[in-house]
Amino acid sequence: MSSIDDIKSRVDIVDLATEAGVKLRRSGRSYTGFCPFHSNTRTPAFVVWPETGTWRCFGECNEGGDIFKFVMKREGVDFKEALRRLADKAGVQLEEFTPRQQEQREANDHLRALLEEALTFYRGHLLGTPAGKPALHYLVEKRKLTSQTIETFGLGYAPQGWDNALKHFTAKGYSTKDLSDAGLLTERTSGEASGSSHQSAYYDRFRHRIMFPIRDAEGRMTGFGARILDPDDIPKFLNSPETPVFTKGHLLYGLDRARKPVRAADQAVIVEGYLDVIALHQAGYENVVSPMGTALTEEQLRLLKRFSRRIVLALDPDAAGQKAILRGLDAARASLDREEELRFDAHGLLRHEARLQADLRVARLPDGLDPDEIVQQEPEEWARLIAAAKPIVEHVMDTLLADGADSPKVKADIARQMLPLIDDLATPVERDSYRQMLARRLKVDERSLVSGQPSGARPVRRGRGRVQESVATAGPPPGPVVAVSNPARRIGAALLAILLKYPELLPKLDRTLQESSLSALTAADFEYTDHQAILQLVRRAQEQDAAETPHYVLENLDGQFRELYEELASQKLDTTQADKLQAELFRQVVQVRAVALTESINQLRFMQEDAQQRGESVTGYQDLVLEHVRSLNYLDQARKKSSAYRKG
Ligand SMILES: [Zn+2]
DSSP states (O other): OOHHHHHHHHSOHHHHHHHTTOOOEEETTEEEEOOSSSOOOSSOOEEEETTTTEEEEOSTTOEEEOHHHHHHHHHTOOHHHHHHHHHHHHTOOOOOHHHHHHHHHHHHHHHHHHHHHHHHHHHHHHHHSGGGHHHHHIIIIISOOOHHHHHHTTOEEEOSSSSHHHHHHHHTTOOHHHHHHTTOEEEOOTTOOOSSSSOOSEEESOOSEEEEEEEOTTSOEEEEEEEESSTTSSOSEEEOOOOSSOOGGGOOBTHHHHHHHHHHHTOEEEOSOHHHHHHHHHTTOOSEEBOSSSOOOHHHHHHHHTTOSEEEEEOOSOHHHHHHHHHTHHHHHHHTTTOSSOOSSHHHHHHHHHHHTOEEEEEOOOTTOOHHHHHHHOHHHHHHHHHTOEEHHHHHHHHHHTTOOOSHHHHHHHHHHHHHHHHTSSSHHHHHHHHHHHHHHHTSOGGGGOOSSOGGGOOOOOOOHHHHHHHHTOOOOSSOOOOTTOHHHHHHHHHHHHHHHOTTHHHHHHHHHHHTTOOOOOGGGOSSHHHHHHHHHHHHHHTOOSSOHHHHHHHHSOGGGHHHHHHHHTOOOOGGGGGGHHHHHHHHHHHHHHHHHHHHHHHHHHHHHHHHHTTOOOHHHHHHHHHHHHHHHHHHHHHHHOHHHHHO
């Protein structure tokens, strides 16, 4: 249990309110009294629910929350202070959270400092030793890199031998653990021969290779990519292993230098190799990055999209390679739902494109030429190729039709591959246009191209209808209805889980809400202080561009919310429905508001009856009920009108 949950379970909201001087009277499952936050009127409009540990003022404040919010409002303190006071009261020892985070941060800084030193070490071997001559020769003569470029990208050479880096850095006071954590060493498996007499358990990971330092978008060292010099060595490319600072799928090579040019050009170009990135930068095309020799991940596209939504993939010119990608299409489709890292396939890319609202295009490079060869021959040719990039569906169509489509069997085969892609397009206009284009190019009647699963009639999961119904039938069941399972908390968590994963949906959600004449998502939509804090951080994350939203939230999050964060971040989202997430978010906001209003109405009616039985005035409650019913009706109208809601 987190400290927060621990405190929540130990501090009774009824006690808390009573101690604050509120005279509470039990009525059903709730307690009512005069609000401590606004000057008293005739009607007791302050309610606390011991079961959920929450409170609400239906009067002037029209506000509520949990125990933390109560103390924050009552004492005028921030969350940290409220937490400290309530922990004291509950006798809960607050786990010192910041030191742990601080420790991790310091450990990472230590690794980065070591990696910076490693860069210097490898560069020294490239430029200043006889052993580095062949590597330098390769870069300058074969790859035509200038010494300025070599310096700018910090290229280096890892010397032959098992323990050069090991000895060098151990002498400088680094431990083998440091070196291993930074990914510079590899652990020896038993039985392996050692090159040195004193059988160390570790040896240099990088040996006789050209070294490419890899930095994150902020320019911090994260690791290395390494390329062979001896054609017989394997593997051709070797990266740092996954370390606390190096996660392949979250990094793009060259982005630290490309981010500004990408923004300036409002376009990013993805190529496949480190040397291609370097050659293109040298030729003046600085908006270029590459993945780390692995499949392009959505995380990488998301990272890039912070700087531009227009992204061009400059693909492997090897036509066979492209066919292989296309052949993998069906396999990729089938595995898509299970794999976290999506493959470099057209279907996956289309999904990314729709989900990220990006504009993904594919540039076809001339057969047999790498990007660096193209710019060496004629730098302007690169600009022309990129300008001619085509949308993914068109590119796939071109590739499949490259060998012609004369026989009915080949036509059917191509249609079978193309139609699912077309169905995946975001808008009906695109779907129609490409179906027409396909019919034209296959020389078949468009009507014959009706896919098995028409795009408009894809199966939609139902089953979240319960609260929708409660919007329509808001009539009050007897007694206050405050579900112990707490739907508000559940829906709040679901909302945040989506927003943490797809933060770019937040402004769209706000817009959709406003288009439906509803207010944007605010902290008030969440009943619990921890949920509110996370929403506020997601909002703040969007006002900066130094860090990815989840990272930003995590770094700025009060340590006590960490468990909640991890719980939210690890929630499995149904990615098959990812393009529907926007509608889903809208639905959830409406739902959470409807639940809150319905509960309020029930509570107020209950209080009204209670007052009536005691012969007290009920006009205050009647007005409040009316007001809430009006809001609920309004919400219901807006929901019905909204196309975003219907679409889902
Ligand atoms: Zn009040």
